[in-house]
Amino acid sequence: MVEPPTRFFRQYLANLPKRHSAWPAQWRKADLKRSYDVVIVGGGVHGLATAYHLARDHGIRSVAVIESGWLGGGNTARNTALLRSTYRHPASAAFFQDALRRYRTLGSELDYNLMVTQRGYLQLAHDEVDRSEFRAMVDTMASVGAHAEILSAEAVCKRLPLLQAEIVGGLWQQDAATVRHDAVAWAYARAASHLGVDIVEGVSVSTLLERIGKAVGVETSAGAVEADQVVLAAGWTSKPLAETVGLSLPIVPYPLMAAVTEPIAPVLDPVVVSMRHRALVQQTARGEFVLGIAQSDAEGETEPDPFGLAAQSVRGLVTLFPTLAGVRLMRMWEGVIDVTPDASPLLGQTAVSGLFVNCGWSAGGMKAAPTAGHALATEIATGTPTKLAAPFSPRRYQSGALIEEKIEARGR
């Protein structure tokens, strides 16, 4: 039996008189062994959550998570840290609702404050088309036990006193929350490491190893590693890796930007989205506004400068909230997301025996991690996908049962 880590709170108390000199590393810096039961490529939230559930739920502790850079440094570090389940397709709504539920207790489970804060998600309806779309979404969500509601224009204005735009109402999900994205990776790493998972940073995987149609390991910058099963959880770089065993994943890399402003006293409680104004905004606990920046519509043309691109979304935001015009933008950053044709993830066993994927999250990965990790670990251990994850099997591209969420992925 593996000892769980000492509770953070007790460690904190013990450390006060020692002036914090006795804190251990949150996860072991492991050396890569030659062979494992499961090798996971990619040390973001998905790879780490999968490793944690393999070890905790199924006792599979001979697991390595191999990260080419620093832990949680991919899209885990670059997103708007929003948890919600407002989706069009029932399979998506059910999946993300389960993740939302898991996130609420994840902090207690992992003994790590992930700063999950229930702020609510408010998507503005600018016309009747928006509103009827929202109504359909609310009904779909209700059919799988997820709750959202339609707000009147007055109710929206009450929640957003600074709003100055003409609206007809809004979609409101009370349960939606924000999370400290980096901490999710750290918390999973800490828990998984204590359960015996080897977490290796700064080692890159160059090719997958295959023997008679079965994945049998990976070739890394630190030598070959054998494994009974291999998981690709490396964002868009999963695609070139899968190609090394002749597997073509339907993933397109897509650059996505976000920006953050200087801190301001709290004025905006919920997370606000307006598709018409290409704006996504939330105010963090630190007082900074995090802005999602929509991609350029102009395809094929020379891509605009980052500021030109940001300006589009910022103009939308200032149209909605003119009093924010004086707030200053501090930093912008860009990530590359892994988009699939139907903007839904690829989760589960691939056509190559022993090779599993947890990628193609299409800008929605952070909010899915606990459910995705649980589902994939279950499938690896038992051979059968969970009911929630089954629709997202990569084999849907052979059967044609796509989960169309395309609009969702645009501009988020």
Next chain:
Amino acid sequence: MKIPPSEGDISFVFNRRRLVGRSDDTVASALLRNGIIATGFSPRRRRPRGIMSANFDEPAALVHRLAPAPVHANARATTLPLTPGLEVRGAHADRRSALAIASLARFTVAGFYHKLWTGTRAWHTVEPILRRLASDGPIGGKPDAFSVKRIDCDVLVVGAGPAGRAAAASAQKDGQSVLIADAAPSTSIEASFGVTCLSATLVVALQRNGALALEEQASGAVLWEIRAPRVVLATGRTSLLPIFENNDLPGVMLASAAADYVEHFAVLPGQRVLVASDEPKTAQRAAELLKQAGAAVTVLDPSDRIVAALGRGRVTAARVETKHGYQTLPVDLLAVDAGSLPRLDLIDAAPTVCPEIELAGSVAAPEASALAVPKGDPWRQFVDICNDMTVGDLALSLREGFAHPEHVKRYTTAAMGPDQGALARHSVAATLTHLTGEPVARSRRRMPIAPIPLGTLAKLAE
């Protein structure tokens, strides 16, 4: 040094007090003229904060401009010009809440919130309180206070110092159209030799075909979209803040800044000054100027070093380690630095495709800094003044396995404050190098290098 009011004086309000400054003052120089060096408190530990620099690197003296409109939160007092009707409030200037929080904050360290309140309910109780304490920046922007202007030139010169002017003059002699941008509020080279000059204008980012620059005005701000195939950086150097106990106390000032206040603003930032610079030239300049202005100046022997600043609310003495042991000097200003680095933020944050870049003047000289971490209480040796991070926090981060510069940044939030880590970025890297014994790279600088109002960006889309 108080100067009697004369013509050209401007009255302004600071923390509800009415004060008088001069028309060419910044808020910082006007405060120093009134004998005030402390402006407010820090965001986390609510330690007193005061004027440390005389330029845009300022990590401590952040003020909120409440009037005239539009509101400008987290403005650097060191670059904010004094204008009629100006009313400013120091960041977190409320003294009573500062004392209450400071007493609790003693028990908090980097990442503490991840370790406490791990239960959902506890966090939901605490979060709104922390959120309210995190920032006191006001809002109140008018979209029409902001605008965009576009200009073309052959050469953009960033910085109007001697090197910048020389570069501009020589380019102009070659028949090229030249634009100079300088961040100082009143750059006195207007029309001196027929070169277009934007004052109070900071170049904030390089772009594919030129640069973006922000011009601050009393009634708003202008974002300049400059097309220029060639950019000359004459941005000079950034001084590094030395590390010692209580190096965040008001009264600790960069040596070059102390000299600048005497030379450019005719104001004396302290009466009894200890000068300690890693660069003999800077030390000499500061000592001479301060002496001429009437201060009692001690220049620290190069073999001695400051181990602590002492005082409550502001510096009243310095503890110095000498060959003969420790010594306490009664001073009210420490004019210090730990060497200097070329100010290359624009290049560090540049996109892959950008104009041809040339360096002119001291920015072309290599790094000359040797940041040392002397003995002392690591929890009082500040590395990031703006975001309240100490040597102790960085050491804790390493101890807990957050050793990659990006991990350190995210775990401690060092160099992520509203000053954008202008100084802290370098101090963090130097401190990590000291703590690990291996060279540690700086975290990546991101665009824009100074904050720009959303209102100006919105106009860029039109």
